[in-house]
Amino acid sequence: MFKFSSILAAGLAVGVSVGAQAGTLEDVKKRGSVSCGVSTGLAGFSQKDEKGAWSGLDVDVCKAVAAAVLGDSSKVQYKPLTAKERFTALQSGEIDLLSRNTTWTHTRDTSLGLNFAGVNYYDGQGFMVSNKLGVKSALELDGAAACIQAGTTTELNLADYFRANGMKYTAVTFDTSDQTRSGFESGRCDVLTSDQSQLYAIRIGLKDPDAAVVLPEVISKEPLGPVVRQGDDAWFNIVKWSMSALIEAEFLGVDSANVDKMKDEGKPGQKRLLGTEGDAGEKLGLSADWAYNIVKQVGNYGESFERNVGMDSPLKIARGLNAQWNQGGILYSPPVR
Amino acid sequence: MSAEHATAKSASFFNNPRNRALIYQALLLFGLGFFFYSIVSNALANMEARGIKSGFGFLFTASGFDILMSLVPYDATSTYGRTFLVGLLNTILVSIIGIILATLLGFVMGVAYFSNNWLVKRLSVVYVEIFRNIPLLLQVFFWYFAVLAALPSARESMAIGEVIFLNVRGLFLPDLIGESGSSIVYASIGVAVVAIYMMRRWAKKRQDDTGEQFPILWVGLGIFFGLPLLTALVTGLPFYWEFPELKGFNFRGGITVIPELMALTIALAVYTGAFIAEAVRAGVQSVPHGQTEAARSLGLKESRIMSLIIVPQAMRVIVPLLNSEYQSLVKNSTLATAIGYPDLFTVFVGTSLNQTGQAIEIVFMTMAVYFAINMTISFGMNRFNSAVALVERK
DSSP states (O other), rough: OOHHHHHHHHHHHHHHHHHOOHHHHHHHHHTTTTTEEEOOOOOTBBBEESSSEEEHHHHHHHHHHHHHHHHHHOOOEEEEOOOTHHHHHHHTTOOOOOSSSBOHHHHHHBBBBBBEEOOOOOEEEEEEEEEEOOOSGGGGOTTEEEEEETTSSHHHHHHHHHHHHHEEEEEEEESSSSHHHHHHHTTSSSSEEEEEHHHHHHTTOOOOOGGEEOOSOOOOOOOEEOOOEEOOOOHHHHHHHHHHHHHHHHHHHHHHHHHHHHHHHSSSSHHHHHHHSSSSSHHHOOOOHHHHHHHHOOOOHHHHHHHHHSSTTTOOHHHGGGBBBGSSBBBOOOOOO | OOGGGSOOOSSSTTOOOOHHHHHHHHHHHHHHHHHHHHHHHHHHHHHHTTTTTOOGGGGGSBBOOOOOOOSSSTTSSHHHHHHHHHHHHHHHHHHHHHHHHHHHHHHHHHHTTTOOHHHHHHHHHHHHHHSSSSSHHHHHHHHIIIGGGGGGGGGOOOEEEETTEEEETTTEOOOEOOOOTTHHHHHHHHHHHHHHHHHHHHHHHHHHOOOHOOHHHHHHHHHHHHHHHHHHTTTTTOOOEOHHHHHHHEEEEEEEEEEEHHHHHHHHHHHHHHHHHHHHHHHTTTOOOOHHHHHHHHHHHHHIIIIIIIIIHHHHHHHHHHHHHHHHHHGGGGGGGTTOOOOOOIIIIIIIHHHHHHHHHHHHHHHHHHHHHHHHHHHHHHHHHHSSSSSOOO
């Protein structure tokens, strides 16, 4: 009889614990750190150095959220995830936020119970081939074997592209980005396909980067951005605006060097962002200096870009689409007002 | 429940031990039912609340991605249901080849342990100790990244007589393609198998009746190869060879054995073979030496002692062990995901799960498949076990 009643009690307990999912902000404050899902290692976006410190464009979003919520950008617990693991980790509540070069697609937005909080990098899928093949265009790749990472939009775009152009190919699918690289190096496949930013990152990781070339074709739109669970709008807003603050700071000309000066002497827009005017932070449920902390500790988007993937990094990626909208790009933050 | 009180007559319905037992069982059943019901309904409600899609409708939508190797026609327009089938067949393929190779290797190495040749015996010991003690994942990586990835590129393939090619993209073999009339030859293989079975029955009966032996092996081999060959000649050889040819980037035509399949089957066969060798050794050692001596004193040849006296008795120990080794092999085949062999785990729990996000349905289906495969193996091996079990006097 005891056995039965304990089972019944367990059953009831399971039945009652429905919907304890909102309140990520409270959880984060209580825990004192943001749990952030990143890649297992992708140069420029999320990578770990010899000392175990994470850096990258995606990592800076994690840091910005930590700075906004906890006032300290170092209070982040990084969870390296493969492409396959990432959504489950977010759905199950293991991480508070996923910032892992993840493409915003219709299916992911509508059927996974997730929300994309914006775009922090506009990317597109490209191809990398060995110089030896003498291939100049992706349209010459009929019959090639392609190395891809499992569980990505890349797999789907590739199939579309070859089908649309009436070409055949062999899909060699690996679990991680590193495995696709070693597959490419060993000659298992002729072409490695991924988002262009990743191709540059993978290319500099090759034993001989000059032996490979990135083809000019871009075959897809890949807007990459941070993701949160659906159903916690307060947290969704915090992540969305933390990322926007990075972009808006650059647009307003606020950077980590001049942020202290701007806070007191800046124009109204700058002061509103930095919390000396208005109540932007309060409306998010954060302190008034939320964006000040982001810019002071992480920098603005432009600084983060140049430091991680731009001219100050080994990747040397041009701003291109990722420049501000008034600089020829499409980066556009809604106004903080 | 205490059966000894069952005879006691009780005035009350509830004091009757039988009734009480039934009530307890019913309550337990109800409790368990409620427990699982609440888990399932809770999961569904939570998923609904979080906007996560559920249901099996995705099996009928187009997958949109390609798979490296499939035994049935498959492309990006095929459904997820088809993806499931492709993965399932690939898993079964690697399991069957793995089991056959592991059994052969295991039996050879297990018997080699009893060899009088010092070198052969040492070889068996070294093989077992090395491959049994290294993690399987490491061995899979070894075969894939160290051995097969070191092969030359497609344009510099190793070739045997310009018909068989081996390179980093795999092993390319000529394919025998049947023209009209080839089905008669395939049918003749079936006829040959039936004929061999009949012959064995006849030979056994004759030996029981007269004591005369019949050369089953040689006649059997003769029928198995002779009959189809004869049929092929009569029908005018309705076959042609399709040779692999280097066209553009890759070899086309013929049969392609992808390196992922090779690496995985070699790793599984070598690893499991080491355990089977140990099982065989244990089985042979379990047969008392007196059996061998008794057989010798009857004047049996050494080879017949092994096949008629030792092996049948050893099998009783070996078969239950084999059962679990085979099951482990099937489960271990999920390591395919580490090197990208498109087995069920890789294409379904890997890619499909990620593209659809329907974790519960996909993981459940996959678990059901491995459960079913292993139950089938278990069933077959149990039948085999009862066939080799000691037949007691009735």
